Amino acid sequence: xxxxxxxxxxxxxxxxxxxxxxxxxCEVLFKNEKTFHFTINELSKIIAExxxxxISLATIYNTVHAFKKKGYLKEISINTDKSYFDTNTSHHxxxxxxxxxxxxxxxxxxxxxxxxxxxxxxKKISSVEILVKVENE
Amino acid sequence: xxxxxxxxxxxxxxxxxxxxxxxxxCEVLFKNEKTFHFTINELSKIIAExxxxxISLATIYNTVHAFKKKGYLKEISINTDKSYFDTNTSHHxxxxxxxxxxxxxxxxxxxxxxxxxxxxxxKKISSVEILVKVENE
DNA sequence: TTCTAGTTTATAATAATTCTAAAAAAAGTA
DNA sequence: TACTTTTTTTAGAATTATTATAAACTAGAA
Ligand SMILES: [Mn+2]
Ligand SMILES: [Mn+2]
Ligand SMILES: [Zn+2]
Ligand SMILES: [Zn+2]
Numbered sequence: 001x002x003x004x005x006x007x008x009x010x011x012x013x014x015x016x017x018x019x020x021x022x023x024x025x026c027e028v029l030f031k032n033e034k035t036f037h038f039t040i041n042e043l044s045k046i047i048a049e050x051x052x053x054x055i056s057l058a059t060i061y062n063t064v065h066a067f068k069k070k071g072y073l074k075e076i077s078i079n080t081d082k083s084y085f086d087t088n089t090s091h092h093x094x095x096x097x098x099x100x101x102x103x104x105x106x107x108x109x110x111x112x113x114x115x116x117x118x119x120x121x122x123k124k125i126s127s128v129e130i131l132v133k134v135e136n137e
Numbered sequence: 138x139x140x141x142x143x144x145x146x147x148x149x150x151x152x153x154x155x156x157x158x159x160x161x162x163c164e165v166l167f168k169n170e171k172t173f174h175f176t177i178n179e180l181s182k183i184i185a186e187x188x189x190x191x192i193s194l195a196t197i198y199n200t201v202h203a204f205k206k207k208g209y210l211k212e213i214s215i216n217t218d219k220s221y222f223d224t225n226t227s228h229h230x231x232x233x234x235x236x237x238x239x240x241x242x243x244x245x246x247x248x249x250x251x252x253x254x255x256x257x258x259x260k261k262i263s264s265v266e267i268l269v270k271v272e273n274e
Numbered sequence: 275t276t277c278t279a280g281t282t283t284a285t286a287a288t289a290a291t292t293c294t295a296a297a298a299a300a301a302g303t304a
Numbered sequence: 305t306a307c308t309t310t311t312t313t314t315a316g317a318a319t320t321a322t323t324a325t326a327a328a329c330t331a332g333a334a
Contacts, residue, residue, distance in 0.1 A: 056314045079214040112252035123271040134260040
């Protein structure tokens with residue numbers, strides 16, 4: 001279903017040239033329908049394992065940021081030393097386990113509608129995200 | 138109101154020795170009742186300006202983290218290159234302007250009650266925070 | 275005052291991220 | 305296709321935030 005042809009289309013549609021490296025990264029990110037969260041370092045390790053050729057770290061950074069800009073990836077707001085990205089680009093929220101550093105999706109439906117009764121002059125809301133930190137019971 | 142004697146008490150109460158440096162940092166953080174958000178670098182600049190003596194960056198890091206652990210400061214979850222801290226330790230939420238990098242408080246009362254209808258096995262919720270990203274209208 | 279554990283400091287180390295400039299690849303053109 | 309132009313990749317350097325180290329210093333107790 002998500003094969004090379006689709007990746008090329010996906011890239012073309014968003015004005016990105018379908019280079020060999022970008023297609024490889026697409027394979028890792030989008031091949032299976034299950035979405036996941038990752039840091040750049042984790043992604044780089046997965047790529048190193050799954051793909052025969054190596055892709056430079058700079059390219060991984062560049063590509064991930066390009067995908068983010070195009071809306072193919074989301075960046076998750078957590079205050080840690082590294083950035084977390086998400087292949088689930090739908091609007092949703094997160095659990096974060098500070099112990100295991102694990103992120104878990106919290107779907108939009110699992111949260112009652114959020115109503116913000118304040119606004120900032122001259123500004124409009126671009127996103128509203130909940131981060132639920134969890135700890136061991 | 139918030140004078141040296143109080144800082145010493147505050148520090149003592151939380152098992153921290155009232156050293157010269159920590160009291161100076163307290164002055165910057167807690168002297169005026171108005172709370173604010175800061176990065177370590179901003180804090181370090183404020184200290185350099187307001188206080189005659191210089192305090193090493195390591196001490197600032199250590200002290201801020203000690204205060205955080207003791208609950209005198211909160212760390213805000215935003216994915217940027219630096220950590221944001223908050224002298225407002227009450228439960229509240231934030232607006233974040235990605236352009237100006239400015240954080241603004243969103244009080245608990247400004248947000249309708251958040252109801253999470255999902256839980257993770259063996260985990261309990263330790264905090265629920267909303268980050269509202271804003272952009273120019 | 276003396277002793278000791280806790281603290282500060284300068285500095286080095288680490289680690290995430292970005293920058294750079296040259297080489298390689300892709301696209302465009304004829 | 306063959307040539308030109310544009311974009312991308314790459315290795316490595318640079319930058320920046322943060323943490324670790326280890327020696328000098330200090331607060332507080334005895
Ligand atoms: Mn931290
Ligand atoms: Mn980033
Ligand atoms: Zn997610
Ligand atoms: Zn705040």
